[in-house]
Amino acid sequence: MPESYRPPLRKDDKEARTSSQSVSSNTAVSDLRVQHLLDQKDGALHTVRPQQTLHEAVELLRVHRIGALIVTDANGALVGILSERDIVRKLADAPGKTLPHKVEDVMTRAVETxxxxxxxxxxxxxxxxxxxxxxxxxxxxxxxxxxxxxxxxxxxxxxxxxxxxxxxxxxxx
Missing domain, CATH: 3.10.580.10 (CBS-domain)
Structure with a gap:
């Protein structure tokens, strides 16, 4: 073997080494905030008033193809939420007589926000x-x-x- 030959050594690598994972990449999902999600939505909020009937609410759910309506007062303040599940429970309690009931009789009042x-x-x-x-x-x-x-x-x-x-x-x- 000629004296001028030397196999490559690790120290010969001048490029910085990278890793596929880091603390920041592994925890990036936990850093995501609700605002990131809201930024990608259209921002439409579908609401209903407590005095409206379930029939009106069901029509809104159908038209907008959604599963829940936010219940607000005349000032736009949150007073409850009406979900498909709330309506189904009322349907079980009052079969055939559900749609004339008011939203306020069926909505969930203790809303997690x-x-x-x-x-x-x-x-x-x-x-x-x-x-x-x-x-x-x-x-x-x-x-x-x-x-x-x-x-x-x-x-x-x-x-x-x-x-x-x-x-x-x-x-x-």
């Missing part, structure tokens, strides 16, 4: 533990949005698809 700054993971855990699928977002006493389990799942799936694409691009080049 969150803020736009809350972690999406925390909100999802609260929804899962409480067994409800809709959570109004309230900022300074004002209703600013609605988060659903479907929104969170869709948001996360979109992120995972983007991450998978980035990984493919890194592999392919």
């Amino acid at each position: 969150c803020t736009a700054d809350e972690s999406l993971v925390t909100v999802l855990k609260r929804m899962t533990n409480g067994r409800f699928r809709h959570m109004p977002v309230v900022e300074g006493g004002t209703l600013s949005g609605l988060v659903t389990i479907g929104d969170v799942v869709h948001f996360r799936l979109t992120q995972l698809e983007e991450e998978a694409l980035q990984i493919k691009q890194l592999i392919v080049g």
